[in-house]
Amino acid sequence: ALALVERACDAIAARDWDVAPARLHGDLWSGNLIFTPAPGGGVRGVMIDPAAHGGHPYTDLGMLALFDAPLLDEIFGGYGAPEDIWEQLPLHQLHPLAVHAQTHGPAYAQPLTRAAQATLELLR
Structure with missing residues (x-):
């Protein structure tokens, strides 16, 4: 398993990433996302307990998906995530x-x- 993870990391490092760093929450799992009633109905997400840093714009989305945040499709839509976001999350x-x-x-x-295997397949 370690060799596979190392190959995935090497593939990431070898890629020329043309993406500007974004400000990340840094620990955006479902326990750090609280939903409150929004004025006029619906819900509003509030993020707590940040570990802010710069990184790839989709990293926080990966964390939310990893730990099963509610309303993922709505969050991804509001974020403007691409249609293939689910393939990129691993x-x-x-x-x-x-x-x-x-x-x-x-x-x-x-x-x-x-x-790691999905990452290698994505970066081929």
Whole structure:
């Protein structure tokens, strides 16, 4: 599994990314997203507990999808995410999955391996 993750990281590093860094929340999982009633009806998302930094614009979306945030389609639509965002998400989930594999144990090894394989397929 480690060799596969390393190959995925090498493929990411070898790519010429023509994307301007975006300000990221940095820890945007469903527990850091609170929904409150919006004026006039509906709901409004409020982000809490940021670990702000710069990175790829879709990294926060990857975190939200990884930890099953509610209303993902609405969030992605409001963000202006591309139609193929679901295919791109494993690339943006590699880092949090690797961190969780290290800090929370082997239960994250299989999702990390799947994300690494999907990343390699995406970057071919």
